[in-house]
Amino acid sequence: MCYAGPPVSEIVQQKRLTSEKADRFTESVIREMTRQAMLYGAVNLAQGFPDFAGPEEVKEAARAAISADINQYAITWGAKKLRDAIARQMKLWQGLDVDPETEITVCCGSTEAMISAMLAVTNPGDEVVIFEPFYENYGPDAILSGAGPRFVKLRPSGRSADPEPVEGSSDSGEWCFDPDELRAAFNAHTKAIILNTPNNPTGKVFTREELEFIRDLCVEWNVLALTDEIYEHILYDGAKHLSIATLDGMRERTVTINGMSKTYSVTGWRVGWAVAPAHLTSAIRKVHDFLTVGAAAPLQEAGAVALSLPESYYQKLAADYRQRRDCLLAGLRASGFRCFVPRGAYYIMTNIAAFLPRYGADDLAFTQHLVKETGVAVVPGSSFYNDPRDGAGQVRFAFCKQLPTLEEAARRLARLRAP
């Protein structure tokens, strides 16, 4: 049968065919930079995926699961073995008792866990508090779920917009929020606060004191914490990760989000999870079920094996990342970047004032220069802020790469001439 109606272009003009929500955000800048890295043959220090192998035992477990015909849908909220392993590790790492039957939802990555949680708990008119700079997904997550974002700034070393001139490795990079500013962001409409510790892009690891301050506000205003802890094991200089769910009064109001991507270097497997009290989990599970049905069944089996790796695996993970961090820091400093030294996660935010305007008017122009002329892909700082001007003097480097990759990036960056 032939189509006999008016030309499709006419219909498109008559009626808005895309949603107002989808029109309010762009495609991911981070993932766009990966495409540009491929186009220009640049070293990709933009997107946070490792260029090295994942653990052999975990890959073997995935192969074995496929050979054993674990090919059909897992239980929608997650394979039992994986949920049991998550509950066991929550107890081991955070001292939290979690019921794998009622309090865990396995999702397609922590990305899906976050949007499922947002859709499960927010209503139009609700507000969510988001620290900025923020991992770029949280903005669209808020729009898609209909919640109004309230941004609260993290500022380096208290107030200043510049990093400290750093020589050592742990003497700066402390991004702090102003307690009064945070308090002012809470009101009767506040439904949740989104936390990310260790933090992307700043490398901040929230302290107990800070988390207790946030806890007090959550309790006072009856607000939930949605906490993205996917860099839990990537810590430096003695920094300790603390889950806000462990603080008095927070267990019942926290959704803790984590996943395999970063800890086991398998970002493409898309296995993550949300841990929350049963009353929240049942809402999250419903959203998750109708969004994606479930994460890949054989990879969930491998997830259970990953979560059974010995303590030495996590120690080596952190030690290897420390080496990578220090390698990139040295290269960046030698080229004239001022660096915010991360205490966790695998990114270095930099201040690019020394390169402007010689290599571009702002972060976007400088990023284009870097990818096309210098051969290094990074993420413009503006993609981490609600107001792009706030990030116009910053770019982010990812160092989840082999040392030779980082060394090659440093060689290329050395061609830049900072005054």
Ligand SMILES: Cc1ncc(COP(=O)(O)O)c(C=O)c1O
């Ligand atoms: C803070 C943060 N959350 C979530 C993600 C994505 O995690 P997943 O691969 O589990 O969806 C990233 C990836 O860079 C991230 O930095």
